[in-house]
Amino acid sequence: METSGTRAVIRATPALLKDLRTLKVMVFHPEDRDGEQLTQQLQRIGCQVQGFWPPLPTLPEGIDVVILAVRPDIISLDFPWCRGSQSPTVIAVVTYENPTIVETVLRIGAKGILPSPVRSFGLLSSLVLARQLNDEIQTRTRRIQKLENKLLGQRKILEAKAILMETRHISENEAFNLIREQAMEKRVTNEEIATVIINANDILSFKKSGRDKEVSGLPLARGGS
Template sequence: MATGDLPGKRHKLKVLLKTGLHKMTNVEVLKERRTRPQQPATRTGATNSRSHDRVAADLQIALIVELDADGAFLMRELQRLRYTVRHFWPVPAQIPENFDVVYCTLVEDLPRRIPWLPGEPATALVLVDKGRDALNLKLIHNCAAHGLIHFPATARSTISSLTMAREHFLYEQRLRGRIEKLDESLRTVRTVERAKSIVMQVKRVSEEEAFNHLRNQAMERRVTIGAVANAIIDSHELLG
């Protein structure tokens, strides 16, 4: 064997050894992946529950029930979920408004004890039915509550009634916000129409020209067209 061929053969031998080791390593990795025990998947429900607990820890809850066995259980469940709970008994003459959620025993004159107007609740209201008498559906309707829980309560019914009541209340708030914006838009449209007619009479211009005048005035003063319209109406009324 020629001495000059030795370096080349040694180089080829090194390449073959590296290739073989690389293939063996890949095979070992594949075997490890196949034999490795799979980690249990995270339970979405548990994660959501923990997230809900973190959010719900800020909730202030008024509990207006008699602290018998059922009432005490409900209070323990709410406290176990890390809510801040304040107990009231008997039912106060006026339902407190400075809470995020109010659990209140269903009594005959409860609608008169609710301080807010129907459709404009100050807090989420959950009615508590003791489960002793027949349900008074008319009374429940008149209370306009966001949820209802029956005694004896369970852990599941407690968290369900609270979540549904809270979501219902927040949904109502969003709807009221949209309605208020729509009402404001309608008022602005009426005001602009009235201001347009004044401009048309005073300047003897067309409807389009009157609107352009209002818009230009609003752009120059960097205010809304509704503000310009209000100013024109007020000035016109002052001048008679």
């Protein structure tokens, strides 16, 4: 039985195959037989390919996929381009397996692995699957971030309502209506108005606290003897 998730994957796959010819691929691999094989296969697929070794600390703009040879001489390097919500799809090329190599593959966020020596069979499938996995992860990350921002905004509105209810002696509905009216008037979101109210309350509370400390520090007047 097909689910909505299955149908989404089926729809996505032809699009990913179609987009292969527009992909910009960076191959970080020594100039050996594997490196040549990778470059030639990617060019036959139709990808725009660039190659460098050792790996660059920063990527040229617009790179969609990075194919990286995970070798002992690069495992200590830092690759900032493999992190972030817009990071390219990373595919690792591994010659052998040991805990250090596997740890590096995980650290760079590889979505696919190509064993060395590289063969003519398997690159296309690895490329499509890695791209699909990377796209799904980034989509879910954006959704989670959006939900977290929404929850944060709701908490700010609750806090702002509590401040207005206490300082103006009004009901919860009246406090929310006041926030909404100000947001409509200023053409901003309710969350932005709530943030202003919270910040203003913090400043006023700080000033009041400062005055109280000054008063408490004054010497008490003594009565006549």
